[in-house]
Amino acid sequence: MVRMLIYIVLSCSVLITSCIVYYSVQAASQTQLASGEQLQQVHDQTVIRIQKSFEELDHTLKRISNDYAIQRLSEGTVITDSAEDRSLREYADYLLRSERSQFPFVTNMCMSLDALNYNLCTEALTSVTPTDTTLPMLRKFDRSLQAREKREAADGYEVIYTAPLTNRKNVVKGSFQITVALDPLMKDIYGRLPLLRNQIMDSHGVFMYSRLPETDNEMLQKEEGWKTATEPLQWGKFSVMSTKKLELPGAVWFSQIEARQSLETSFAKAFQSTLGLFIVLLLLVCMLSVFVYQHYSARPMKHLRGLMNRAELGDFKAYWVHKSSREWNELGESYNQMLNRLEELIRQVKREESLKKEAEMEALQYQLNPHFLYNTLNTIKWVAKMHRTPQIAEVVTSLVRLLQASLGKKGDFITVREEIELIHAYIDIQAFRYGDKIRMEYDIDPLSEGCLVPRMILQPLLENAIIHGIEPSRQEGVIRIGIRIEAERELLICQVEDNGIGMSMEDKAVESATNGGMRERMSGIGLRHIREKIRLYYGSGYNMNMVSKPSQGTTIRLTLPVHYNEEG
Structure with missing residues (x-):
């Protein structure tokens, strides 16, 4: 029992711990998903800002390209070093510097004019090479974005954004080269994000x-x-x-x-520490539970088991006198009552065994009476033969056969064939009294001869037919016995029919009211006892039916199940 308690406590502990871990993992997973979704939302916003920064830069270059001074320079018709040329270049330099100041992440803004074959940059008015990166040839709607190679390790990440410079007729006349420093751009966008x-x-x-x-x-x-x-x-x-x-x-x-992730390492460590503390406390609770169980349950159980062992050996005075908790005291009182009841039952069994022995002695004595009766009837039979009266000998022989069937110990069931033999013996006895007044007719299905029926179940029906049907009619009587099998319903149908005086509806009502007492005065067993025997042997699904009409006779039908002798 202690092992069982420990097993239950540990099982509950494992279950509770598993639930805690499961819900913790689920909570961490939900937190992880939430932090992932939050990071993606932030990322979407920052990507949009980067795209807008480059779109604004592209719109600025289009505005510069459409400026009158830039268009005038791109045509290439201005005389070099003329006043107009110098004025247009100064304005272009001013325009580039002014626009560049709107973008903190732009470090240099250059304009290349194919017609004049020079570059104008915000770093200087002289023609200089703005980058050491090869610039692509662009068409009017093309854009180029290339990484600029680092000169030193301390240099940040820079890209060259190149866009075509077109005139009013969308003819490419040059290009813009914008040096974009990604460090200040990213710092401005991601600076506050950890x-x-x-x-x-x-x-x-x-x-x-x-x-x-x-x-x-x-x-x-x-x-x-x-x-x-x-x-x-x-x-x-x-x-x-x-x-x-x-x-x-x-x-x-x-x-x-x-x-x-939102679930920091410190939180995970704190959770592990809390889980470890919980397991330690759970183990302490388990140990305390084992101690309490040992003191309040295991000891009284062991004491009660010892008392039961003594009672099993025959000591019915091994009463519970131990003082314990209320539940154990109630169980002990029940145990004491059980001992008293067992002792009383044992005394009762001993008395019944004594009575049984006395009954067996009486039964042995009673068995001598049928034996004496058989010997007496056999003596009468031999005396009748000696005096040459064979009818008396035949009647005595039939009577002995009937007595052996009713008083013997062959069992409660016999075959239909044996039941018909008993009917022959009974008719032999009645022929001695009635002579040729009674005629028998048999219609026995050969398949039914091996079926089992209750012993002497047809003889009372035959006796009632003679005494209450044929004898009062004062004429020759015919009794028909039919036995057949209904294979479809697995039923054995036994029918006894006579041509006696029959019964009216009033006679049936009187018989039912008096439990058949009037018509059973001669048969001894009667129809009511046959119905009771069928009910006891087979249940309510099988019965006895009677059909009778005045001056036409009576028919009694028994409906029984088909049973065969297993030994046969």
């Missing part, structure tokens, strides 16, 4: 911008794995990374940001 990683790469996986914490060695080791990642949301051990497609004028990039 990110672990912020990087941008092109469609070939080349980094256009990347910022990693110097102490984040784990993330640096994973950097190559993140480069080719295209899944929208990826989970690390302590962080989550979001990847978004960044569609800009002239290029398609991929932006990736990484942030810590």
